[in-house]
Structures are given as C-alpha cells and as structure tokens.
Amino acid sequence: MESILAAMAMSAFGAGAPSTPAAAAIPPQDPSLDAVKTYAIPAGPMSGALTTFAEKNGLHLLYDARATHRLRSPGLVGSHSLRGGLDRLLMGTGYAYRFADVDGNVSIVLAQATETRNDATPISSATPLPAIDIGAEARAPESRNAGAGQGPGDRHTGYRADTASSALKMDAPIMQTPVSVQVVTRQTLDDRQAISMTDALVTNVSGVQPSQGFFDVLKIRGFGTFGNTFKNGLQENRYRYLDTTNLQSIEVLKGPAAMLFGRLEPGGVINMVVKRPLETPYYSLEQQVGSYGLTRTTLDATGPVLEDKSVLYRFNGEFYRTDSYRDFVSDQNVFLAPTVTLHPIEQFRMNIDFEYHNRNWVENYPIYPAIGGSPANIPSSRYFHPAYLTTGMNNHFEKKRIAYDFTYDFAPGWSLTNRLSYANLGTRILNAFPGTFNQATGDLTRTGTYNPGFTDKTFTTNLDVKGKFVTGPFEHSLLVGFDYFNWYGPMLTAFNPPLSSINIYAPTYWQFENIYRNPQFLQNGAKWTGVYVQDMISFFDDSVHVLLGGRYDWAETYLSRFRTSPYLAAATYWASYDQGFNPRVGVVYQPQPWITLYGNFTRGMSANNVTTLGETLPPQQGEQFEGGVKIELFDKRLLATMAYFDITKTNIPVTNPSNASQTSTIGRARSQGFEFDLTGRIDDNWSVIANYTHDDVRTIDGTATDPLTAYTRQIAVSGSKLPASPRNYGNIWIKYDAAGELKGLSLGGGLTVVESSLGDTANSFVLPDYTLLDGMIAYTTKIEGYNVTAQLNVKNITDTVYYPTAGSRTTIVTGTPRTFLGSLRMEF
Structure with a gap:
C-alpha cells in the first residue's frame, strides 16, 4: 500500500536511502540535535529531499520508497536545527517523527502493516525500529478516516487542513x-x-x-x-x-x-480548489435523493493514462434536478468537468481543466415584503414573480471554461507558476423586481427585466515567480507576480417592462404581460492589470516570520447604454480609469510550535463608483487591522483560531436626499469584531467544527436626512446597521465515528444560533433570531470488494420559520423548511 510508510530492517535500506550512508549514533537528548546548519534543498520529490538531508547530517534514514513516490517536499533553505529542518521538510505531508534510540538512526514511520515489499519480504516480518508514532495523525491528523471502508480519491480528508x-x-x-x-x-x-x-x-x-x-x-x-x-x-x-x-x-x-x-x-x-488527478485509480458513483423532488447523480473517476504515470486524468460529472419549497420554482443542472495532468519530468507539472455547465431554472429572486417592523405573516412558499412567464420561459445559461496551471522548478528553491482561464457564458434571463408596497392593501408593484440572450467572455491569467534564499540570519520566501483580468460583455438587448401588481394575500399568476417594452442596448466590460511583490522573512530559528508585500493596479471599467437603437448616440456612457498602490504587512511569532501569535495590516482597492449621470468617482477602499492567536491541540489534530479585526470601507457613494442626481463619496462603513474557529479531530472517534462571530457592522458616515426620507428612500445614515448583519452568531457540528463492532457507523449533529438583525438600510424592521438543528447518520461497509456508504442528512429538524438575510423592505430571503437528503455512494 503506497500510503504506508513503514520501518524497515537494514536489509531494505536500499529501497529509499543511499547505499553507503555515513552512520552517526545520536541519542535522543544529544545536544547535536539542536545544532544549526545551513541548507539549500529545493522543493521537489520527498525522497530526494530526505536523502540530501540525511547525507548533510550523516544519518541513517530508513523508509519505504514506495510511500514517498507521490510526495513532494517544500524544500529547505537557510539555517535550521536538525529538528527544525525535519519539520520543514515534512511540512504538509501528513508525517511527523521522533528520534529512534537504536543505532542512532533517525527513522520516519507512519504505520506497521502486513504488506509486501518489492523484494517480496513482508514488511511486518522486518525488524522494526521503535515506533515513531506518526500514525497518531500528527501532521495531517485527518488524512485517514476512523470509520470503516476508507478509500482513496482524496475524499477522507478530515475537517482540518494544514495549508491554504x-x-x-x-x-x-x-x-x-x-x-x-x-x-x-x-x-x-x-x-x-x-x-x-x-x-x-x-x-x-x-x-x-x-x-x-x-x-x-x-x-x-x-x-x-x-x-x-x-x-x-x-x-x-x-x-x-x-x-x-x-x-x-x-x-x-x-x-x-x-x-x-x-x-x-x-x-x-x-x-x-479543484480536485486533481491521482496516480492510483479511483472511481466513485453517488446517487442522492431528497425533499421537493431532489435527485442528484455524481461521478468521480481518476487514474493514470500512461503506465509511467506521466499523464493522469480525472472526470467529475453531475446531473441535478429539484423543485423547491417555493411555489413554481424548479432547477435543473448538468455539469461535466474533465481534468488532465501532465508530469513528464519531476521539475514540471501541468493541469488542464475543462468545464461544461448547462442550467435551466425558474427565477427565484427574493421578493417578500415587511409589514411594520417584521416580515409579513404569509407562507414562505408564496411566489411573487409572474409565474405565467417564468414557468413558460425558463432561465438558462451555458458555460464553457478551459483553464490550465503549471509549475516549473527551474532552479533549486525557485519555481515559475502560470495560471490561465477563459470562460464563455451564454445567458437568457427573465426576472422581476419589487417596486412600491402598500402595507394596508397588500398590493405590490413590480418591474421586469428580460434579456433574450447574451454572451460574455472572461479571460484571466497570472504569473508567479517564487524563490527561497538567505541573507545572513534571515531566510526569505519571495513571490513576484503579475496578473491580468478582462471581462467583456458585447452589445445586448434588454427589456425593462412594468409588470402588473400582485396582492401578497391573494396573488393572481396567470396575467398576460408584454415583456417586449422599454428596450435598451447595453455594452460593458472591465479589465485590470496588477503587479505585486511579497517577501516572507523568517528568523530566530523559524519562530518569527515577517510578511512584507505591495501591489500596484491599473484598472478600467466602462458601460454604454442606448435607449432606443444601438445606432443612436448613447444616453449614458461612463468609463473609469483607476490606479493605485496597496500594501500588506504581517508578523507571526511562535514561542512554541503549537501556538502562533499574529497580526496584520492590509489595504485594498475595491469597485468603481459611478453616478446615474455617468460621473466617475474614486474607487472604494478597504483597510484592515487584525490580530489573533492560532493553537494546535491534541497532538496537532485540532486547530483553534481566534481573531480580532477592524475593517473600514471608504469612498462609498451616498445620494443627496433632496436631489437623486447628486452623489458624493462621503460614505464610510466599519466592521469590527471577534471570531473563533475550531476544526479537526479530538481523538480517533470524535471530530468537530465550531465557530462564533461577534461583529458590529454599521455606517460611520452617511447621508444627513430626516427619518421619513431615510425610510422611504432607504438612505443610509450615520450609525445605522448594514442590512442583515447580526451582531452575534455561532455554529457547532460534532461527528462520532464508531469503533469496534460498530465500525463504519458515523453520527453527526449541528446547531446554528443567529441573533436578530435589522433588515434594511434604514433599519426600519427586524429579522428575528433563530436556531437551527441538523443531523446526519451514515454507515460504510464493504460489499463484493466495493466501499459502499449509505447516508441520511436532515436539515432544520425542528422546521423553524426563519429569515436568514434581506436587502430591503421588499427583498427578504425566507429560510428553507425541514428537508431530508439521502445518498448511496459506491467507491472502488
């Protein structure tokens, strides 16, 4: 089994170590373990990195080379102790170590198992070195599932990741x-x-x-x-x-x-992050069936194309169809995503991704009003779109995407990465938006938008050069990059007809509507170019890391709007040209390997601002101060992150309440709060995801106006909360994987608690607090050599009525009632 790294007898030393290594007996407490040496080991195959490290330190390094065949090391550059060097070499691989007190050898062991080596000698019969306890899931504790029937396919990843x-x-x-x-x-x-x-x-x-x-x-x-x-x-x-x-x-x-x-x-x-092809063949077929007629079939297949595994493939496919708890709404989706990986030499690896996405749906833009200070007391299933049109003219899009990324290690410690993506998206959309609402009668006016068909194109690419070098006591990880983005929407025809009003208590759906009214012709696009430099400087035996970075952008956004004919002069045209520099600074201090103290300051340029008259305003800006603590618990199985943040968004356009045509960038909003996340495994049986957020999100500078104007025109004033921004909310999900006679059984349960929030910019009504309860039961077993998993999830077990978010007094999102979702998955 390639995933097992076993202790080997000296007779098997040739499987992965030099044939004539220098021997050096080092007791576990020998001070030479902390001696610092300078390394220049490039990123690359794990076997080569381990061999170079062993030769540098005069050590025996015993391992099964089959297990390292697919592993890559991030390399090792700069001054490190023996312990620190091994930590960096094995970073992100899922392996840890301890020093064996036999013959002075450093040995890396994942597990002992009855497997057969290349020379047909059972591994379990080889004389093992003392257990090094990597099998206790030390570095990537969740890479192996505690339940029965675990399989390949990168599915059993656990809840915790080491890198991002x-x-x-x-x-x-x-x-x-x-x-x-x-x-x-x-x-x-x-x-x-x-x-x-x-x-x-x-x-x-x-x-x-x-x-x-x-x-x-x-x-x-x-x-x-x-x-x-x-x-x-x-x-x-x-x-x-x-x-x-x-x-x-x-x-x-x-x-x-x-x-x-x-x-x-x-x-x-x-x-x-897209799934990547694997060298080991893997196939998975899953069928899901759920509430409201949901059915979803997915396929995942991967493996080598050539015997030398220099060309790999992976194919993911989906067919999905469902109705909804909301009347008239349906959705159907076909998604096909083949991927090819080219790996002709160790220094070069390229992934080529293809995607085809075809979707048909009945529009479900949230139209749901508030009455007084709360959402209207009407069924959440009620539909306020013109069903006569939306059910007869389903919306549709067809997306085709091709992308690639490759990395070339052109020198020790240095690599070049290029990514590129091109997407072509054709769309047909019929939609309705709410207008004025009469709370006394329940009559709601509506406007429509109809785009009979348009295609837009997106091209984006970037180029990154990464390298490691040393200056005195400082180890540098340098990134120099360039990116380019271009989105173009050619001329399209859009109709904006007024629609008949609807009564929320007694809706009439089968009215004829003339949607071919008020045509306009649009053409828009955006592009930008950016260059950036980043350096992560590490020192004090890799316990302090300082991040310095900066980026310069050149951006352009434009829109043309023609009212009656594409050949007439534009009624509206605007273009924005912006450029600017944005810095990023951060620092990490690790007094112990299991605890991190960090802080950062970062600034970013956001969207363009344009008035209704085409006046160009400065782009919005975001600025953050953040500080926090990260802690690894239970032998690195569990990761806890606590963060305090303070984000300010400036240059927000605000409207003069007495003149809608006058706009200025005096707006400013602030998000200030605390977050806590806990993810991973407590032991071999219990896993957890838990988080809590306290966040105060409000307008700092807005429009000075009277309350009535703010209410009727939804104008933000200083001190008002941003819509649907609860101050406190939290979640917990706990899963139990049984052992012994019940091995293969998994039980999970989750709780979500969200505080009440204000539902619109004027803070005129309240979205009530809510609590949701979810559950899961699954069983995995082997049938005829196949791993088969049956699973049932129940969401909103208590069938709570809730409103997760809103944007205005007429666009409240209703929560999904209790749903059941069952699945049957076969893997081999």
Whole structure:
C-alpha cells in the first residue's frame, strides 16, 4: 500500500536511502540535535529531499520508497536545527517523527502493516525500529478516516487542513501565516452533503453569512463577496450557481486581499480548489435523493493514462434536478468537468481543466415584503414573480471554461507558476423586481427585466515567480507576480417592462404581460492589470516570520447604454480609469510550535463608483487591522483560531436626499469584531467544527436626512446597521465515528444560533433570531470488494420559520423548511 510508510530492517535500506550512508549514533537528548546548519534543498520529490538531508547530517534514514513516490517536499533553505529542518521538510505531508534510540538512526514511520515489499519480504516480518508514532495523525491528523471502508480519491480528508494556497500564494503552513484563513475540506462537504456554496460555507466558517440576491454571493465580515470568488487562484466573474462537484476544498481568506488578487470587496476571498488527478485509480458513483423532488447523480473517476504515470486524468460529472419549497420554482443542472495532468519530468507539472455547465431554472429572486417592523405573516412558499412567464420561459445559461496551471522548478528553491482561464457564458434571463408596497392593501408593484440572450467572455491569467534564499540570519520566501483580468460583455438587448401588481394575500399568476417594452442596448466590460511583490522573512530559528508585500493596479471599467437603437448616440456612457498602490504587512511569532501569535495590516482597492449621470468617482477602499492567536491541540489534530479585526470601507457613494442626481463619496462603513474557529479531530472517534462571530457592522458616515426620507428612500445614515448583519452568531457540528463492532457507523449533529438583525438600510424592521438543528447518520461497509456508504442528512429538524438575510423592505430571503437528503455512494 503506497500510503504506508513503514520501518524497515537494514536489509531494505536500499529501497529509499543511499547505499553507503555515513552512520552517526545520536541519542535522543544529544545536544547535536539542536545544532544549526545551513541548507539549500529545493522543493521537489520527498525522497530526494530526505536523502540530501540525511547525507548533510550523516544519518541513517530508513523508509519505504514506495510511500514517498507521490510526495513532494517544500524544500529547505537557510539555517535550521536538525529538528527544525525535519519539520520543514515534512511540512504538509501528513508525517511527523521522533528520534529512534537504536543505532542512532533517525527513522520516519507512519504505520506497521502486513504488506509486501518489492523484494517480496513482508514488511511486518522486518525488524522494526521503535515506533515513531506518526500514525497518531500528527501532521495531517485527518488524512485517514476512523470509520470503516476508507478509500482513496482524496475524499477522507478530515475537517482540518494544514495549508491554504490563497493565504500567501505559497505552501506555507496555516500556523505560519499572519492572516485568518479557514478551509472547508472535501470530507466536510460530504458529511454535510453540501451542494451549493452557501451550504458549504455558511455554518462551517466564522464570519460568513448569506447575502440578499440571486447570485451565490455571501458576506464575509459584514461585506459582500461580489467579485471575490476565485477558482484555483483565478477570478470567477459569474457568481450564480457555483458548483461543488469537482471541488477538493474551499478556502476562505479573511479581510482585504487585494495585494494578491486585485480589486476586491474588503471582507475576504473565497478560493475554490479543484480536485486533481491521482496516480492510483479511483472511481466513485453517488446517487442522492431528497425533499421537493431532489435527485442528484455524481461521478468521480481518476487514474493514470500512461503506465509511467506521466499523464493522469480525472472526470467529475453531475446531473441535478429539484423543485423547491417555493411555489413554481424548479432547477435543473448538468455539469461535466474533465481534468488532465501532465508530469513528464519531476521539475514540471501541468493541469488542464475543462468545464461544461448547462442550467435551466425558474427565477427565484427574493421578493417578500415587511409589514411594520417584521416580515409579513404569509407562507414562505408564496411566489411573487409572474409565474405565467417564468414557468413558460425558463432561465438558462451555458458555460464553457478551459483553464490550465503549471509549475516549473527551474532552479533549486525557485519555481515559475502560470495560471490561465477563459470562460464563455451564454445567458437568457427573465426576472422581476419589487417596486412600491402598500402595507394596508397588500398590493405590490413590480418591474421586469428580460434579456433574450447574451454572451460574455472572461479571460484571466497570472504569473508567479517564487524563490527561497538567505541573507545572513534571515531566510526569505519571495513571490513576484503579475496578473491580468478582462471581462467583456458585447452589445445586448434588454427589456425593462412594468409588470402588473400582485396582492401578497391573494396573488393572481396567470396575467398576460408584454415583456417586449422599454428596450435598451447595453455594452460593458472591465479589465485590470496588477503587479505585486511579497517577501516572507523568517528568523530566530523559524519562530518569527515577517510578511512584507505591495501591489500596484491599473484598472478600467466602462458601460454604454442606448435607449432606443444601438445606432443612436448613447444616453449614458461612463468609463473609469483607476490606479493605485496597496500594501500588506504581517508578523507571526511562535514561542512554541503549537501556538502562533499574529497580526496584520492590509489595504485594498475595491469597485468603481459611478453616478446615474455617468460621473466617475474614486474607487472604494478597504483597510484592515487584525490580530489573533492560532493553537494546535491534541497532538496537532485540532486547530483553534481566534481573531480580532477592524475593517473600514471608504469612498462609498451616498445620494443627496433632496436631489437623486447628486452623489458624493462621503460614505464610510466599519466592521469590527471577534471570531473563533475550531476544526479537526479530538481523538480517533470524535471530530468537530465550531465557530462564533461577534461583529458590529454599521455606517460611520452617511447621508444627513430626516427619518421619513431615510425610510422611504432607504438612505443610509450615520450609525445605522448594514442590512442583515447580526451582531452575534455561532455554529457547532460534532461527528462520532464508531469503533469496534460498530465500525463504519458515523453520527453527526449541528446547531446554528443567529441573533436578530435589522433588515434594511434604514433599519426600519427586524429579522428575528433563530436556531437551527441538523443531523446526519451514515454507515460504510464493504460489499463484493466495493466501499459502499449509505447516508441520511436532515436539515432544520425542528422546521423553524426563519429569515436568514434581506436587502430591503421588499427583498427578504425566507429560510428553507425541514428537508431530508439521502445518498448511496459506491467507491472502488
């Protein structure tokens, strides 16, 4: 079994170590273990890195080379002790070590098992060195599932991750990054049966809340993520119905991240990490069936194309269909995602991703009003769109995406990475938006938008050069990068017809509507270019890390709007050209390997501001101060993160209450609070995800106006809370994996508690607090050599009526009632 790293007898030394190593007996407490030496071991195959390290220190290093065949080391550059050097070499591999007091050998052992070596000698019959206890899940404690039937396929990842590429665009451990970053792993997605991005992130990560709207836009630390969603480090310009089928994990980087990723909202970044092909063949077929007619079939297949494993493949596919608790709403999705990996030489690796996404749905933009100081007392299932139109003219989009990324190790400690993505998205949308609402009669006016079909194109790429070098006592991890983003929407026709009003108590759906009214012709786009430099400086025997970085951006955004004919002069045209520098500074101090103290300051440039008359205003800015503590518990099985943050968003456009055509950038909002996250495994049976958020999100500078004007025109005034921003909310999910006779059985339960919040900009009504209870039961066994898992998840067990978010008095989002979701998965 390639995943087992076993202690070997001296007769097997040739499997992975030099044939004539220098022997040196070093007792475990020998002071030479702390002696500092200078290394220049480049990132690359683990076997070569371990061999070089052993030769440098005159040690015997005994291991089974089959287990290191697929492993890569981040390398080792600079001055390190023997212990510190081994820690860095094994970083992120899932292996730890202790020193064997036999013949002075340092030995790396994951487990003892009855396996057969290449020379046909059973491993268990070899004379083992003393147990080094890496099998206690020390470095990546969750890489192995405690339940029965664990299999390959990168599925049994546990709840905790060691690294997150989005944090620094480097493979630095989370414990050594001066920012708050959380990772939702593949096993978390599976255990919670998370199909949407909202299901995946809300409740599993602190500071994340749903956002009002019909896109997959969330809020991080009180600010929206529109434009802040990335896939493998490249921006996804479309935010509707993001698919989790081919994702290995989802990273959430908190705070302004413009230094690495460009112009973003200041709350944080979501980075979707795609599954990669594996050298070991793996196949999985899963069928899910749930409430409201939900059915979802997914396939995952991977393995080598060539015998030498220089070409690998992976294919993920999904067919999904469901109705909704809301009347008339339905959704159907086909998603196909093949990936090819090219690995002709050790120094070069390239992944090529293809995606085809075809979706048909009945629009469900949240139209639901407030009456007085609370949401209206009407069924949450009631539909306020023109059903005669929306059910007969389903919305549709078809997305085609191709992307690649490659890394080339061109010198010891130095590498070049290039990523590129091109997406073509065709869309047809019919939608309705609420207008005025008469609380006395229940009559709600509506306006419509109809785009009979348009296609937009997104091209994005970046180039990163990373390297390690030493200057005196300082070890540097340098990143120099460039990125380019271009989104273009060619001329499209849009109709904006007024629709008939609807009564919320007695709705009439079958009215004829003429949607081909009030045409306009639009053309818009955006592009920007950025260059950035970042240096992580480590010293004091790798216990202090200082992050220095900066980025310079050149950005352009434009829009043309023609009212009656594309050949007439534009009624509205604006273009914004912005440029600016944004710094990032952070520091990490590790007084002990299991505890990290960190702090950071970062600033980022956000979206352009444009008035209704086409006047260009300065771009919005985000600025954050953050400090926190990270602690590894239970032999590094469990990671706790505590963070205090203070984010200010400036240059927000505000409207003159007496003249809607006058706008200025005097607006300022602030998000200030505390977060706590706990993820990982307590022991071999118990796993946990827990988080708590205290966040005060409010307008600091707004428009001076009287309360009536603020109410009727939804104008933000100083001191008002941002819509749907609860001050306190928390979640906990606990899973138990049985052992002994019940091995294979898993039980899970989760609790979500959210405080009440104010539902609109004018703070005129309240979204009540709510508590949700979820549960899961699963059983895994082997049938005819296949791993078979049956699972049932129940969400909102108590069938609580709740309102998770809102944007105004007429756009309240209703919560999903109790749902059941069962699955049957076969793996081999």
